[in-house]
Amino acid sequence: MVPSYVVSEHKFFPIHFAFNSLDNIYTYEKHSGHNMQIMLSFTLAIVMIPVGFLAALVGIGGGTIIVPLLTLFFGLPIKEAVAISIVTVVAAGITGASRYLKQKITNIRLGLFLEMSTTLGAMLGAILALSLPSFILFLLLATVLIYVGLNQIYRGKKEREMIKHRAYEKIHEDTIAKTLNLSGKYWDAAENAEIKYKVTNTLQGLFASITAGLASGMLGIGGGVLKVPIMNEVMKIPVKVAVATSKFMMCLTASAAALVYINEGRVNLHLASATVLGIMMGELIGTRVMNRVHADKIKMLLGLVLAYFGYLMLAKGVYQFSGVKLPGA
C-alpha cells in the first residue's frame, strides 16, 4: 500500500504531466518538491518489482496492472498512466526477452511468424473499436478470458504430464512449421530435462493470433494474456516456451507504440524512469524463477491472472451498460 502522504502531496503540487519539451519537464522539476519526488519515484520503483515478477512468470506486459496502479494509488491522470505504462511494458518485454533468450527458451522464428497477424489484428482492432459500442467488446473479451483462464487452471496437471511423457515431441509437425523450421527444444530446469517440441496447427494459430491483436487494438491491452494460451492450446507449444516467446513479441509491438508516445511528448520521463527500473528488477527475478517452477504451477497462475483480467473486463462492461459497479472493480 502506498503511504497516504505520497498521494496527498502529489495532488497538492502543480505537476504538469503533459510534457511537450525539455523546458516543460524542467518547469515540473522546479515546482515539485525534491523530497516528494524522491519518495514518489522510490515508491513507484518498489511497487513495480512484484508487477515485473508476475509479468515474467506468465508472459504478460503488465499494462493492465500498471495503469490501475498509477491512476488509483498514485493519482496520475489516465492518459499519463497509459503513456508510462507503454514504456514500462517495453522495459518488461526487453528484460524478459533477453533473459529467456539467454536460457534458450524463446522461439524467435515462431515469435516473428505470429507477430505478423497480431500486429495486423491490433490495427484492425483499433479501427473496429471506433464503430462498436465498447461495452460489447468488454463483455466479449470477459467471456473469452474467464473461459480460457478456467481452462488453464483445469488443464494445469495435463501440461506437466505431457512434459513428463515427452508428448510435445510426438506431435505431428505441419508443413508450414517444417518449412519455416518453427519446432525447437529447451532445457526445463524444473524437470531437469531437455524438452523437444513440434509445432502444429500453424495456420489456426496464425488466425487465432489475430484475435489477440484485435483485443489489443480494441481494448488497449497488451495481448500477452491471449498469446500464451493460443500458442499453448492451439499450436501445442510447451507453456514455458509460450511465455518466453510472448515476451519477445511484446517488446517488438510495444516499442513502436512507445516511440509514438515519446515523440509526442506524452511520457513523464521522471516517473517512467522509476517504473522502468522497478519493473526491470522484478523481471530479472521472475525470469530466474520461471524455468525452475513446474509447468502446471505456471499454468495455474496464468489461469488465475486470466480470470482476474476477465473479471475486470466484465466489471467495465457491466458498468458501461447499466451503471452498476461490481465489487473490487
Added chain:
Amino acid sequence: MNLEDIACKGLTLGLTISLIILTLGFFFAYIVHSSPLTTILFYAGIITLVITPVIVITGLLIVFIKMREKYMALITLTVIIIIIISGLLKR
C-alpha cells in the same frame, strides 16, 4: 552464432546501456539535483530502451537475408512494415 545469441546480445546490450544511463539520471536527480542534465539522461535512457527492439529486429532481418532464408526474411520484413504502419496510424 545463432539467432538466439544475436538477439540476446543485442537486447542485453541495449538494456545495460539504458540501465546505466537511467541510474546516472537518478544519481544526478537525487544527489546532485541537476535538473537539465537529469532530464537529458532520463530521455536518453528511455529512448535507448525503446529503440533497442527495433535495432534487434533489423539485425535479425539481415541475418535471415545472409542465411538465405527467404520466407523468414519476408516475414521479418512484413513485421517491420506492419509495426511502422501501426505506429503511424496511432499517431
